[in-house]
Amino acid sequence: MPEGPSVRKFHHLVSPFVGQQVVKTGGSSKKLHPPDLQSLWLQDTQVHGKKLFLRFDPDEELRLRGNDPLPEPLRKGAQEVEAADQEQAVGPSRQTASDKSSQAAALAVPPGDEGPKCLGADCLTPGAERWLQVSFGLFGSIWVNEFSRAKKANKRGDWRDPAPRLVLYFGGGGFLAFYNCQMSWSSSPVVRxxxxxxxxxxxxxxxxxxxxxxxxxxxxxxxxxxxxxxxxxxxxxxxxxxxxxxxxxxxxxxxxxxxxxxxxxxxxxxxxxxxxxxxxxxxxxxxxxxxxxxxxxxxxxxxxxxxxxxxxxxxxxxxxxxxxxxxxxxxxxx
Ligand SMILES: [Zn+2]
The missing domain is CATH 1.10.8.50 (Helicase, Ruva Protein; domain 3)
Structure with missing residues (x-):
């Protein structure tokens, strides 16, 4: 089982994807059902001991809150990169927040409501399970923009690559592959x-x-x-x-x-x-x-x-x- 330093490194690998939207999913996890993550935005990642936590928010709530993860110019840049690279531009066409509606939503938030309780989407849907908790098994790992390959043949002599439990392709063109881990949803990261x-x-x-x-x-x-x-x-x-x-x-x-x-x-x-x-x-x-x-x-x-x-x-x-x-x-x- 990866120890704290390894999981910190995984956190380090995941962090650059914060602020990006999941545009396609893959992976063998039956418990999690990877397609559920389609079109969610990775909003935060935290690490505690041997556990990694990823926060995902749905597209529509970001628009409601007017809390876009990236400034509009950056977001547009990301879309251009995605469009330019057709091989990476996967999944159904993205729904993008219209500038007008997100600005209107931003203006609609009264300044007095910006207390800690209302900063997260949880104030809109209390108790929502937004945090994906990842616990790694003995050979647990996260790969960035490449898949793990078989290092040796199995008992039958086949060179079978390990199957990722979850693959997240992001709007920026990169992807994360999670191996040998258990994943579950929770309403808050357990971080002490x-x-x-x-x-x-x-x-x-x-x-x-x-x-x-x-x-x-x-x-x-x-x-x-x-x-x-x-x-x-x-x-x-x-x-x-x-x-x-x-x-x-x-x-x-x-x-x-x-x-x-x-x-x-x-x-x-x-x-x-x-x-x-x-x-x-x-x-x-x-x-x-x-x-x-x-x-x-x-x-x-x-x-x-x-x-x-x-x-x-x-x-x-x-x-x-x-x-x-x-x-x-x-x-x-x-
Ligand atoms: Zn000795």
Whole structure:
């Protein structure tokens, strides 16, 4: 499952399409029914942890609100590009807002009504489900202006390209293809920046308090309520870097050790995101390794809360010694 840095990168890829209209759809999703997105406008995108949210508004409500996503000259430019490229100009002819009606609608909005409640289309249709929530599976991804291709033959020897769940072709001529993800509609994006490890608003105090619980830190780190976006790779890497045994009870670790762990979470995730945005490969030190960078033999075991999801965990018994009961300062690397 893509972790926070990957989903942030997807958000980065989707953002340039905000303000554009869906002119054609495709994809195999049965639950979502891709044609329903036809002629909607992508109005916003937000990311929280491992989830991506896309807001779509219908054409007619934009005209009612007089809240066109693009200034008219830009919109016209986009239409010209689309018309010039017949291969990309797909789908039924677009309905465009007439200048007069949208201006009239804009003028009709009293200035006093511009409070937060009435900025969105939700004030016109309360509770409308405008946000498409995208959760990615193990091989989930988003491709821009190209499709994912088969990297190897399947069991029968066929080279079958993966089937996108959803494809959105936009008025500007580009398209987005969504693979291996679950999608559902909701009335608002569930975004809590204070628990998002890649948000500027990530709340360290809250994270430290959660980590200090009397349970193995490797369970707490994967708890999306406190470390949204943190997945198994980040978990393994930060525990190694902080020299903490995965099964150490948070309550037995010193405050400075917990601080170091949170520092590593933020630092590692941020660097990973930067690497992704710049097209660089990430080089784990412990995840899926047989030896740690110091040359010690690495141990591997499935760990998780009783009755909960067990995740493969790699650690170095020398660099990350098991905390003895007598003192909390034994977490330092040997
Ligand atoms: Zn080691």
């Amino acid at each position: 920046p204070t628990s998002d490890i890649l948000s500027e608003k990530f709340h360290r105090g809250q994270a430290l308090e959660a980590l200090g619980q009397a349970q193995p830190v490797c369970y707490t780190l994967l708890d999306q309520r406190y470390f949204s976006g943190l997945g198994n790779i980040i978990k393994n890497e930060v525990l190694y870097r902080a020299g903490v045994h995965p099964l150490s009870l948070g309550s037995l670790l010193s405050p400075s050790c917990l601080e170091a762990l949170v520092d590593h979470v933020v630092e590692f995730s941020t660097h990973w995101l930067q690497d992704k945005l710049q097209g660089r490969q990430q080089h784990p030190q412990i995840y899926q390794k047989e030896q740690c960078p110091a040359g010690h033999q690495v141990l591997k075991q499935e760990l998780g809360p009783p009755g909960g999801f067990q995740r493969l965990t790699w650690w170095c018994p020398q660099c990350q010694p098991r905390l003895p009961a007598e003192g909390p300062e034994q977490h330092q690397r040997a």
